Amino acid sequence: MADRFAGIRYLMPRWSAKLGAGLVIVGLITLFGIVAPFFTADPRDSSNKGLLPPSPEHLLGTTKLGYDVLAQLATGTRGSLYVGLLGGLSAMLLAIVFGILAGYFGGWLDEVLMLATNIMLVIPGLPLVMVIAAYVQNTEGLGDFARSSTLVALILGVTGWAGSAVVLRAQARSLRTREYVAAARVAGERGLRIIFVEIIPNLVPLIAAQLIFGVMAAVLGEAGLSYLGLGPTNSITLGTMLNDAQTGQAVGSHAWWWFIPPGAMIALLGTGLALVNFAIDEIVNPKLRLAPQAARQQRRATKAGKGVAGGGAYA
Amino acid sequence: MKFYLRRIAFYVITVWAAVSLNFLLPRMMPGDPAAIMIGKLRRASGGRELSPQVIEDIYALLGADKNTSPWDQYLAYWGRLLHGDLGLSSTRYPYPVVELIGNALPWTLFMVGTATVISFILGIVGGAWVGWRRGTWLDHLVPATALLQSIPYFWLALVLVAVFSVQLGWLPIVGAYDPFEFPSGPEWSWDFFVSALQHAFLPALTIVISSIGGWLLGMRNMMVSTMSEDFVVTAEAKGLRPSRIRDRYAARNAAIPSLAGFSIALAFVVAGSIVTEQVFSYPGIGKLMIQSVQGLDYTLMQGVFLVITLTVLAANFLMDLLYGVIDPRVRSHG
Numbered sequence: 113m114a115d116r117f118a119g120i121r122y123l124m125p126r127w128s129a130k131l132g133a134g135l136v137i138v139g140l141i142t143l144f145g146i147v148a149p150f151f152t153a154d155p156r157d158s159s160n161k162g163l164l165p166p167s168p169e170h171l172l173g174t175t176k177l178g179y180d181v182l183a184q185l186a187t188g189t190r191g192s193l194y195v196g197l198l199g200g201l202s203a204m205l206l207a208i209v210f211g212i213l214a215g216y217f218g219g220w221l222d223e224v225l226m227l228a229t230n231i232m233l234v235i236p237g238l239p240l241v242m243v244i245a246a247y248v249q250n251t252e253g254l255g256d257f258a259r260s261s262t263l264v265a266l267i268l269g270v271t272g273w274a275g276s277a278v279v280l281r282a283q284a285r286s287l288r289t290r291e292y293v294a295a296a297r298v299a300g301e302r303g304l305r306i307i308f309v310e311i312i313p314n315l316v317p318l319i320a321a322q323l324i325f326g327v328m329a330a331v332l333g334e335a336g337l338s339y340l341g342l343g344p345t346n347s348i349t350l351g352t353m354l355n356d357a358q359t360g361q362a363v364g365s366h367a368w369w370w371f372i373p374p375g376a377m378i379a380l381l382g383t384g385l386a387l388v389n390f391a392i393d394e395i396v397n398p399k400l401r402l403a404p405q406a407a408r409q410q411r412r413a414t415k416a417g418k419g420v421a422g423g424g425a426y427a
Numbered sequence: 428m429k430f431y432l433r434r435i436a437f438y439v440i441t442v443w444a445a446v447s448l449n450f451l452l453p454r455m456m457p458g459d460p461a462a463i464m465i466g467k468l469r470r471a472s473g474g475r476e477l478s479p480q481v482i483e484d485i486y487a488l489l490g491a492d493k494n495t496s497p498w499d500q501y502l503a504y505w506g507r508l509l510h511g512d513l514g515l516s517s518t519r520y521p522y523p524v525v526e527l528i529g530n531a532l533p534w535t536l537f538m539v540g541t542a543t544v545i546s547f548i549l550g551i552v553g554g555a556w557v558g559w560r561r562g563t564w565l566d567h568l569v570p571a572t573a574l575l576q577s578i579p580y581f582w583l584a585l586v587l588v589a590v591f592s593v594q595l596g597w598l599p600i601v602g603a604y605d606p607f608e609f610p611s612g613p614e615w616s617w618d619f620f621v622s623a624l625q626h627a628f629l630p631a632l633t634i635v636i637s638s639i640g641g642w643l644l645g646m647r648n649m650m651v652s653t654m655s656e657d658f659v660v661t662a663e664a665k666g667l668r669p670s671r672i673r674d675r676y677a678a679r680n681a682a683i684p685s686l687a688g689f690s691i692a693l694a695f696v697v698a699g700s701i702v703t704e705q706v707f708s709y710p711g712i713g714k715l716m717i718q719s720v721q722g723l724d725y726t727l728m729q730g731v732f733l734v735i736t737l738t739v740l741a742a743n744f745l746m747d748l749l750y751g752v753i754d755p756r757v758r759s760h761g
Contacts, residue, residue, distance in 0.1 A: 133570075233690055234694075234739060235445055237694045237697075238701055239731070242716065243449075243720075243732050246728060336698060358585075375578070379582070382574075385577070390569070
């Protein structure tokens with residue numbers, strides 16, 4: 113029975129302090145985004161006094177317009193997580209299509225797909241997103257959708273897949289030459305079936321890492337866009353909170369409780385996701401885990417007088 | 428040689444793609460950006476009729492002119508670009524887009540360029556050192572780079588402004604130089620240079636702090652991987668000095684992926700510097716871009732996007748040349 117899951121267990125990250133801390137941070141923030149909006153006050157209730165500092169009544173104070181910052185933070189976290197997840201997922205799908213098809217099939221398809229990927233890679237992302245958003249958001253006929261967080265997430269996804277595609281392509285290319293893939297080909301399996309059955313399952317850790325990276329990039333991208341006034345108008349995100357803080361002169365009026373929490377939340381979420389990514393990195397590249405371990409053991413042995421080398425590169 | 432030819436061909440295709448995207452985007456939209464733009468220009472000029480020349484310019488840059496075929500429009504578009512004619516701006520009427528960009532670009536190159544170079548060098552050198560000392564307490568600093576990378580640029584900028592400018596009053600908040608001391612604009616003097624440095628310090632610090640984590644982490648991880656390669660063990664066995672192994676054997680090889688990943692990292696720096704310029708009202712390209720997008724100044728937006736893309740491509744090309752020097756394999760195998 114145990115052997116049945118050995119392969120899956122091999123793909124799971126090893127438990128470590130980094131992974132634990134990352135999962136706890138991301139889990140708590142997700143929980144906060146899902147649950148907290150049900151318990152906090154209405155984030156658009158402007159009947160409070162403006163610019164109140166934190167107090168038992170308003171734990172994080174109020175904004176210039178009298179909105180409760182904690183309520184805004186809870187709803188904003190939910191909004192940002194939605195944009196991050198949708199943007200990250202769409203970027204990941206595009207990266208899989210471009211990266212794995214190019215890597216597996218090679219030849220002219222590889223050349224064409226990689227050319228497109230490399231062009232997307234060098235054209236700077238945020239300016240491109242800004243240009244597309246400026247045109248799309250002023251297109252007639254889209255109605256409410258034109259300034260929705262869904263559209264913002266999709267724009268971020270469509271422009272943010274290239275880096276992941278390069279990573280996936282390199283790995284798919286190396287998997288293509290493995291014997292079991294050759295065996296599947298000789299057995300007469302079709303290309304797409306080989307990709308889905310033989311290649312993608314072995315890329316799961318890498319794809320997961322790219323998804324996490326994509327979610328991070330989308331959350332940060334949305335924050336930047338919203339800060340510049342190109343974000344969603346009909347929903348609250350962490351970025352729109354920061355935009356409000358900017359237009360409301362929060363920094364100049366010393367209202368730290370207004371602009372610190374949303375940015376700190378983004379930084380914390382990003383840190384949590386990155387910590388999880390470190391753990392995944394150590395599966396993809398075992399040297400990152402084993403080499404520092406070996407160096408540590410060797411140093412300990414040298415200290416105990418059992419070492420052969422007195423120093424050098426491994427000290 | 429083949430390596431350089433391939434890269435040059437790639438950049439030519441990329442420039443073509445970026446220009447074509449600029450051409451296509453306003454024409455693909457169901458609305459009529461050219462009509463919006465002409466309306467804006469008319470308002471900006473105080474209701475006076477625009478000269479036929481200006482209207483023709485706008486249509487050539489943005490709009491679907493019903494009388495000419497898309498192919499002719501495309502050729503005319505290229506013709507204008509090659510003559511350096513990017514039209515008039517509506518938010519800064521009646522200045523031509525080229526002149527506005529020309530005034531803003533030096534500031535961005537000065538501030539963002541310096542910050543990027545500093546951050547890159549610090550990150551590579553620091554990463555090599557942390558990777559060299561792997562398995563020591565320095566390993567615990569690695570997760571800290573995650574925090575640096577996930578802080579939004581503009582938020583860090585806001586915090587720095589709140590602390591150093593609003594609370595402590597040490598550094599100026601807005602602009603690129605003191606307009607009261609130098610009312611006639613930039614000049615070549617030591618005082619002006621000091622004023623510019625003071626104003627560039629916080630935005631540059633923001634960029635360095637937020638971008639250094641990526642370089643540091645990438646370099647450290649590659650250094651750790653490289654140090655367990657056989658050729659490093661061989662060098663060790665030959666009895667080479669540790670510093671020589673570190674600098675000539677490990678670091679040089681470990682730096683290669685960092686250089687190859689330069690374009691990805693540069694995209695983050697460019698994105699970050701745009702929002703950073705907004706926070707500090709720094710009169711660079713990013714501020715111009717934001718102004719154009721907020722004011723729906725399509726001609727200015729097109730022009731700025733094109734210039735940003737070309738600048739980034741130029742930076743990548745320089746990096747490719749350096750890559751060829753550091754890694755001789757790409758020169759011979761392409």
